[in-house]
Amino acid sequence: MAQLIAGNWKMNGRTRQAAELCAALRDGAGGLGCELVVFPPATQLTAVAGLLAGSPIAVGGQDCHADPDGAHTGDISAGMLRDCGATWVILGHSERRADHAEVDDLIRQKVEAAQGEGLRTIVCVGETDEQRATGRETEVVGWQLLGSLPRDFAGVVAYEPVWAIGSGKTPGIDEVAAMHAFIREELVRQFAEAGRSVPILYGGSVKPGNAADLLAVPEVAGALVGGASLVAVDFLAIARAARYG
Numbered sequence: 001m002a003q004l005i006a007g008n009w010k011m012n013g014r015t016r017q018a019a020e021l022c023a024a025l026r027d028g029a030g031g032l033g034c035e036l037v038v039f040p041p042a043t044q045l046t047a048v049a050g051l052l053a054g055s056p057i058a059v060g061g062q063d064c065h066a067d068p069d070g071a072h073t074g075d076i077s078a079g080m081l082r083d084c085g086a087t088w089v090i091l092g093h094s095e096r097r098a099d100h101a102e103v104d105d106l107i108r109q110k111v112e113a114a115q116g117e118g119l120r121t122i123v124c125v126g127e128t129d130e131q132r133a134t135g136r137e138t139e140v141v142g143w144q145l146l147g148s149l150p151r152d153f154a155g156v157v158a159y160e161p162v163w164a165i166g167s168g169k170t171p172g173i174d175e176v177a178a179m180h181a182f183i184r185e186e187l188v189r190q191f192a193e194a195g196r197s198v199p200i201l202y203g204g205s206v207k208p209g210n211a212a213d214l215l216a217v218p219e220v221a222g223a224l225v226g227g228a229s230l231v232a233v234d235f236l237a238i239a240r241a242a243r244y245g
């Protein structure tokens with residue numbers, strides 16, 4: 001299966017920058033065999049969906065509310081993301097968990113809402129440096145998987161060690177392999193046979209220089225890229241390091 005390279009722009013991108021990035025990505029994406037998706041900020045979603053229409057690059061939202069509509073000031077529903085041209089959504093990113101006190105149960109409700117709207121989901125899990133230092137990384141990730149994924153989960157999981165995000169640090173290849181193997185076991189425990197086909201991405205300081213090694217790890221089905229996805233040549237270099245078949 002082709003690997004998935006996902007670019008999370010986070011809270012970055014004004015109109016001009018988004019347009020320039022989309023133009024460069026469109027130019028460079030032809031002939032790439034991996035699956036590509038970018039997650040612009042909500043303010044750029046409609047524009048980016050338009051700029052990338054007809055290209056091999058899909059577009060997604062960075063979060064959604066669990067309700068379809070209503071009195072939730074500042075929030076955006078899964079249906080609204082679809083209405084803007086999104087086909088994907090990231091849920092449970094550690095920055096949402098930390099900045100907005102999102103807990104597993106809420107994330108699960110959001111996943112259900114997103115799936116109900118036909119969006120493909122990327123659900124993020126990962127331990128903090130303190131949790132890893134005290135040997136609790138699998139325990140933490142295990143509970144996150146159990147609490148955040150609905151019984152009919154049909155999306156993608158992203159393992160993002162919180163301490164690796166934006167830090168330039170990455171786990172060793174053996175550590176990535178061990179955690180991905182653990183996540184696979186947990187998914188099979190939770191979903192039986194269906195758990196075998198859930199793609200598991202790695203995220204956290206993926207750059208052109210380390211992408212090939214990280215993407216070659218067994219059970220790594222692609223990458224969730226933050227900072228490097230804001231630079232077209234870097235994001236495309238990571239995509240070129242992906243497995244296509």
Ligand SMILES: O=C[C@H](O)COP(=O)(O)O
Binds near residue numbers: 008227
């Ligand atoms: O969603 C993306 C991740 O948080 C990784 O971000 P990063 O590549 O800047 O470390």
